[in-house]
Amino acid sequence: xxxxxxxxxxEINALAHKSKEVGLTDEEKERQQALRAKYIExxxxxxRSQLENIRVVDPNGNDITPxxxxxxVN
Numbered sequence: 001x002x003x004x005x006x007x008x009x010x011e012i013n014a015l016a017h018k019s020k021e022v023g024l025t026d027e028e029k030e031r032q033q034a035l036r037a038k039y040i041e042x043x044x045x046x047x048r049s050q051l052e053n054i055r056v057v058d059p060n061g062n063d064i065t066p067x068x069x070x071x072x073v074n
Contacts, residue, residue, distance in 0.1 A: 008039045 015032040018024060024032065056065045 005039070005042060008035055008042070011035055012039065 012032065012035050015024060015028060015035070018028070019032070054065070055063055058064050
């Protein structure tokens with residue numbers, strides 16, 4: 001997954017540099033938007049995964065992580 005993110009970032013950055021220097025074709029603009037959307041989707045998934053795995057522990061070492069009582073928000 002990290003490799004995929006690195007590739008996405010590299011391609012997004014390449015298109016951004018090209019946009020500033022010479023401009024982008026309509027196809028490149030669409031590709032840029034698709035790459036950005038995919039990056040955001042992966043980023044949100046990674047963040048959600050990290051947050052779901054957080055545990056809260058009191059000073060006595062007891063796991064006091066709140067239990068979710070509502071549906072997951074996508």
